Amino acid sequence: MTDQIMLKVERLTKTYATAAGPLTVLREVAFTIEAGAMLAVVGPSGSGKTTLLGLCAGLDQPTAGTVTLNGIELGRLTEDERALVRNDCVGFVFQNFQLIPTLTALENVLVPLELRGSHDGEAEARDLLARVGLGDRLGHYPVQLSGGEQQRVALARAFINRPKILFCDEPTGNLDDDNAHVMLDFVFGLNRERGTTLVLVTHNHELARRCSRLIRLRGGAVVTDEKVLSTDSTDGPR
């Protein structure tokens, strides 16, 4: 982990307009993450974890406050400009895998590179898929893969563009215990290997303890922000 700030969140607030009136799901959340750090965001359902992840990744715009990702203030960008930032330095792993069903495993992994016009990433894509144990499933479609295998394809896709920061939203939420452990080993292993900053949203406290820092949300506000003794974090136990 370095002292460079990868993600800076200041007074972040998000309010939705609903039929029943305005609904505030995040209230003045603030924190910073150094490059290479591993942050877990935990909290009960409805605490604003996923909303916070979406705002940090530039998938949504806050009602108030700022998000600065890799030195770029996302609020100043258009939707398309944020998309380009995501392609350049962000990786995603979602709870529901979110593979494109009409693409093979290899094609799914290559999409981020193809979006930026790069045509020479196939060797790396094959290598990544082999690393996650799917070297012989390159031509299979998501419907032909199990849940765990799909999530591993999603992980390979997340790392193909060498992201500076990886956002994971309940990456093991739809997996059984065995697949979940395998998946997490891959996540933390690749993360450690490449020095990627990790933001992990989960309500699994055991998983959260594998990160170096833990932010607890409740009612849209930060309740605690603490460092964690973890063997997986790049800066070692403290």
Added chain:
Amino acid sequence: MNFILKMAWRDTRASRRRLVLFSLSIVLGVAALVAIGSFRDNLRQTVENQSKGLLGADLAVTSRQKLPDEARAYLAGLGGETSRETAFSSMIVFPTRGGQTRIVQVRALEGGFPFYGEVVTAPAGAFANLRAGDQAILEDTLLAQFGVKVGDPVRIGEATFTVAGALQKIPGESPAVAMLAPRVYIPLRALEQTHLVQAGSLVRYRTYYKFPPAFDVEGLVRDLRERFGGLQLGYDTVEHRKRDLGRALENVHSFLSLVGFIALFLGAIGVASAIHVYLQQKVATIAMLRCLGATSRQSFAIYLVQGLGLGLLGAGLGAALGVAAQLALPALFRSFLPFETDVFVSWGAVAGGMAAGLVICLLFTLLPLLSIRRVSPLLALRSGFGEEPPARDPLRWALYALIGAAVLGFALWQTDRWQRGVGFALALAAGFGVLTGMARLIAWAARRWCPRRLPFVWRQGLANLYRPNNRTVLLLVSLGLGTFLVLTLYLARESLLREFRGSTGEDRPNLLFFDIQDDQLAGLEALVRSAGAPERQEAPIVTMRVSALKGRPVDEVLRDRTLRMPA
């Protein structure tokens, strides 16, 4: 661009058959436009190639009296060939068929008519025998109707002729003429033997002229109108026939093209609906692409390429079907055309039909595609909870305006008067508006007044009329416009047929005795009454000539070119 094309192709993997099915929506509309346009071009070319066959001569001069000597001498002095015809209605008697009779159009002919085109008879070459002796050429329908054979005698007036052959086609007239008044050709020199042309007879005299090549026939007609305006002569030229035929054909073409366009319009509505449903299934994919870094333009372009491909496929299949269908059209219209149509592929019509299909399909595909711009990458994380409803989209209204302009543009292109084009577009818009309003009213009424005591199945069914993503408006508009199209065609057909049939009331007569002489009237009345057929109407026929119109002498009216009175 490479990614867009690749992604557009790969994304269709699971749904190519469905997309092909969507594209079939516009196939029939494109096929109709291509077939009708090609047939029109074929006809135009045929008219140009066979224009002289439209009349069989360069000039035909018609009158109710024999052509005056001064006019005949003037025309004879211009050089060329002449052919004379005397025509009138009379009864023909078939002695070999028990004396059965039929009213026919007797044409007593002399000279080399037709100078252009050929007369088709069975047996071939029978028309030449008209000059050889007391022969008659009968309409082939007469031979079939009365079982008459070549060589049988027929009587016209007091003269007997031998049937030399059956007339199948003659330049200058369509075969449909035979339905109204079957023709019988006899030699002009034998006319006197019939004793049918007497004082007071309704006879038409026609003289055909063939002039040297490059002769200015139109100029001659203008000159003749000046010189002999008081003689009430009628003039018919190849140019007149081309213009009349062209006008009739253009009207038919415009009508059928507008019908084909409505079919295309309906198909495009179907495509838009199908694409809308298809895109709803792609929202997750689009959201994921946006997450991974695709811009809204890239996402939009992927599905625009799919829409274009769909349109190209439909337009291509439609054009192929249209080219095949055009081969059948000449056979359908053969009875109404005075010539055989040359059939060739009109690439202009193919291109026009395909372009119309592609443009309309693209415009309607853009309607659901516009929603892609608003697909948020956040949907990859969660569903639409908390999303604000979309604001009014100026681009959507611009697209509606484009569609309206395309409809209006096509209508103006097909009709020769802008009033008709505007009227067609407005009628279509009005129909669209009424059906949309009705659909919304039905959905509102279902939501407002659905009885709670109805069985579950009924309540669910009625609720689907107004639930989110319902298809009420689309289905009602499609069904309504389709019904409108079919009903328009049916009403137009009935209107045209009524013109021919006349009123079909039970009290209308179905038997007409014509040209009854004074001394025959009482006997005929008694005969008809004894047969149990009540007499409906008795009308004297008096031959008259108009001498003045609204106080102005006829000669003066005919000389007044501003009135455009026919001779």
